[in-house]
Amino acid sequence: xxxxxxxxxxxxxxxxxxNRVPLPAGGAPDLVLLAVIGAALARGPAPGxxxxxxxxxxxxxxxPSAHLAGQYAFVMALVGYVAGRGAGxxxxxxxxxxxxxxxxxxxxxxxxxxxxxxxxxxxxQVPVTIVYTLVVSPVVIWLxxxxxxxxxxx
Numbered sequence: 001x002x003x004x005x006x007x008x009x010x011x012x013x014x015x016x017x018x019n020r021v022p023l024p025a026g027g028a029p030d031l032v033l034l035a036v037i038g039a040a041l042a043r044g045p046a047p048g049x050x051x052x053x054x055x056x057x058x059x060x061x062x063x064p065s066a067h068l069a070g071q072y073a074f075v076m077a078l079v080g081y082v083a084g085r086g087a088g089x090x091x092x093x094x095x096x097x098x099x100x101x102x103x104x105x106x107x108x109x110x111x112x113x114x115x116x117x118x119x120x121x122x123x124x125q126v127p128v129t130i131v132y133t134l135v136v137s138p139v140v141i142w143l144x145x146x147x148x149x150x151x152x153x154x
Contacts, residue, residue, distance in 0.1 A: 003039030007055040010035035027128030029136040037083040037097045038144025045084030052080025075105045102126045
């Protein structure tokens with residue numbers, strides 16, 4: 001329940017605030033991704049995958065949507081599962097998932113011939129998004145996991 005609420009709040013903050021702020025280099029952090037990672041860290045792989053799927057589905061249908069419905073649901077479900085499994089510790093898991101998500105989304109987009117997936121997108125926009133997401137990750141992960149006992153120790 002709390003994980004779903006944090007994902008919805010992150011989605012609203014993403015659409016209403018973060019995406020409207022003109023940041024240098026034209027990128028923006030992915031708050032929904034971080035909310036899924038934090039919830040999956042606290043709950044495990046199966047709940048993380050389910051929450052990731054529904055979070056991705058919300059991202060898929062939330063305007064402005066320019067991709068196929070289900071594309072981001074697939075990516076977020078995989079990220080939720082990986083985050084729930086852990087990768088040696090919370091910091092390693094967050095970094096791995098933040099690196100994995102945009103690259104996996106680009107790979108899925110390439111497989112379905114999404115015209116927005118270009119070499120310039122991969123070399124210019126994806127790295128900026130990864131950096132911004134990693135910069136805000138401590139705050140979002142802390143807010144998502146606050147009050148819950150994490151499965152890992154730092």
